[in-house]
């Protein structure tokens with residue numbers, strides 16, 4: 001049974017008003033909800049800005065690891081949303097926080113990911129390698145003996161347009177050490193773009209590394225505990241009577257229900 005469907009009620013008229021009055025804070029999913037690619041969903045900026053004007057707190061939670069908080073704040077502003085970097089919780093930021101504050105990583109990250117993940121890791125003081133292109137050279141014997149950095153203690157997989165067989169092989173070598181952490185930013189299968197188009201999502205890369213490494217990744221995305229911890233540690237809670245509302249797909253909604261119950 002789809003839990004979100006069993007909990008969802010169509011809001012109209014008086015029900016909408018009563019529901020909005022009961023809500024202090026609104027959490028928004030981004031890709032496919034507030035925008036598709038670089039096109040805001042019609043009416044979304046007006047809705048969000050009106051919620052803020054009426055005194056609601058708004059946060060933007062996205063599994064997308066291709067932007068830092070600052071980059072998302074710029075995109076939100078460009079698309080007409082009122083937003084501060086501190087209101088944005090993307091998985092590039094949450095992954096860096098998780099490694100620093102929860103995993104307390106001592107060592108380097110082998111990164112399969114883009115510039116935003118690299119910037120957030122650097123901002124959190126986490127040394128890392130592997131970002132950018134990694135051209136295929138040599139043959140099978142060379143790939144089996146690729147050099148490894150002895151200080152690597154975690155493999156992180158996020159959205160990486162430079163993903164290839166060399167990176168997959170390097171990740172396999174590092175992950176043969178059971179003590180090496182295996183972290184994925186998210187497992188979405190597709191990234192929704194303008195006009196209903198889509199491109200392969202980070203989940204495609206994560207599953208490839210999981211298959212090669214014979215290990216499951218620990219995933220940071222909403223609605224996991226890792227992301228909630230990163231978020232709740234950075235948000236001043238107003239306990240009691242707090243209610244939550246996520247305009248998002250069902251997975252985030254389940255997470256919000258968990259957050260709400262944890263703080264009601």
Ligand SMILES: O=P(O)(O)OC[C@H](O)CO
Pocket residue numbers: 029030031032061062063064186188189190191192201202
């Ligand atoms: O829907 P979001 O904002 O969590 O983003 C999901 C990503 O686009 C999936 O790759």
Ligand SMILES: [Mg+2]
Pocket residue numbers: 029030031032033249
């Ligand atoms: Mg989405």
